[in-house]
Amino acid sequence: xxxxxxxxxxxxxxxxxxxxxxxxxxxxxxxxxxxxxxxxxxxxxxxxxxxxxxxxxxxxxxxxxxxxxxxxxxxxxxxxxxxxxxxxxxxxxxxxxxxxxxxxxxxxxxxxxxxxxxxxxxxxxxxxxxxxxxxxxxxxxxxxxxxxxxxxxxxxxxxxxxxxxxxxxxxxxxxxxxxxxxxxxxxxxxxxxxxxxxxxxxxxxxxxxxxxxxxxxxxxxxxxxxxxxxxxxxxxxxxxxxxxxxxxxxxxxxxx
Numbered sequence: 318x319x320x321x322x323x324x325x326x327x328x329x330x331x332x333x334x335x336x337x338x339x340x341x342x343x344x345x346x347x348x349x350x351x352x353x354x355x356x357x358x359x360x361x362x363x364x365x366x367x368x369x370x371x372x373x374x375x376x377x378x379x380x381x382x383x384x385x386x387x388x389x390x391x392x393x394x395x396x397x398x399x400x401x402x403x404x405x406x407x408x409x410x411x412x413x414x415x416x417x418x419x420x421x422x423x424x425x426x427x428x429x430x431x432x433x434x435x436x437x438x439x440x441x442x443x444x445x446x447x448x449x450x451x452x453x454x455x456x457x458x459x460x461x462x463x464x465x466x467x468x469x470x471x472x473x474x475x476x477x478x479x480x481x482x483x484x485x486x487x488x489x490x491x492x493x494x495x496x497x498x499x500x501x502x503x504x505x506x507x508x509x510x511x512x513x514x515x516x517x518x519x520x521x522x523x524x525x526x527x528x529x530x531x532x533x534x535x536x537x538x539x540x541x542x543x544x545x546x547x548x549x550x551x552x553x554x555x556x557x558x559x560x561x562x563x564x565x566x567x568x569x570x571x572x573x
Contacts, residue, residue, distance in 0.1 A: 322433060325365065327506075329358050329429075333511050337518045347401040347524035349412045351391075351421065354515055359425035362432060363409070368435045376566045377423040383453035385419040386411055387460030388482060394464075396470040430504040430559050443568030456482075471531040475545045476532060483549065483557045490560040494570055497563055501556040509551040514554060516546070529537070 318327070325328040345353065364371065386407075392398065393410040404413040431437050463470045490497050519525050520540040527534070531543035563569040 318433070323512065325362075326433065327461070329362065330507075330533075332358050334514065337514050337567050341518045344374065344522045347519070348403055348417070350421060350519065350524055351414060353416050355377075355418070355421045357426065359421050362425055362428040365432050366437050368377040368440050368548065369431050371440050373424065373427045373431065373443055373562075377420060377427060379446075379450065379453065380386055380423050381416065381420045381554075383450070383457050384482075385416055387400050387457050388478065388545060389415055389419075390464060391460055391471045391473055392475065392478055394468055395474055395529060397475045397478075397529045398525060398527055422554075426508060426555055427505065427562055430562075432499070433507075434500055434503050435563075437561075439567070442566055443571065445565045445568050445571070449565040474530060474547060479545075479549045479553065483553050486561060487553065487557050490564050491556070494560075494564070497560050497569065498556065500563075501559045504559060505552060508555050512551050517541075525535055 333354060336357075340350045340353055363373070365366045366373070390408065400412050400414055402412045403415055406412055460471050516525075517537065520537060520542065527541040527543050527546070529543075531541075531542040531545045532548075535542045535544070
């Protein structure tokens with residue numbers, strides 16, 4: 318890694334740690350803690366890109382609008398997690414704060430990956446994005462359709478939800494292109510670190526909490542911390558996000 322990128326990497330880590338400390342001391346509402354901890358490094362990292370800005374922004378927005386709401390709806394029905402809210406919730410369930418968090422998760426994750434590990438060389442979306450949009454729409458319509466017909470059908474636990482939205486795509490993408498796994502490693506470790514620090518702070522100041530049932534849970538200073546979260550969010554969501562971006566947005570492997 319070049320010296321300039323090393324300096325920027327140190328800057329990102331130092332900022333997150335400093336911002337998390339500030340949030341722990343000040344204890345702002347969850348919405349403001351997201352703006353303090355995640356928004357500035359996301360924007361800075363995005364601005365470092367030269368050729369991939371539009372593609373990353375488009376992919377992140379599409380994923381936010383079509384993928385994040387049904388996931389949040391189904392998991393909130395099962396009371397998998399909850400967060401501190403200051404805005405009205407659509408359907409009484411979907412926190413605006415989590416939609417902002419989800420967008421920055423996609424947006425910063427991909428900006429970081431492309432800048433530090435990927436190729437910042439192409440700003441055009443692959444035709445495969447049409448297939449992803451169709452998959453997103455099907456998933457969106459199924460979840461919201463069953464919400465109005467019978468909520469119990471889509472009320473599921475954390476790990477069960479991960480099977481169709483993360484595990485199946487991971488098997489398809491990385492089974493077809495196993496070399497992509499190595500490309501996701503650095504970004505996954507970086508964000509696992511960021512997620513862990515931010516989550517520990519958020520749990521202690523009660524920005525979010527885990528009220529459901531999980532594979533196994535730890536007690537962290539009186540707060541529930543599920544192992545499901547470590548497996549699914551820390552170490553599975555980031556590789557699948559990158560794999561999906563490479564396959565659908567970049568058309569990875571289509572020129573081989």
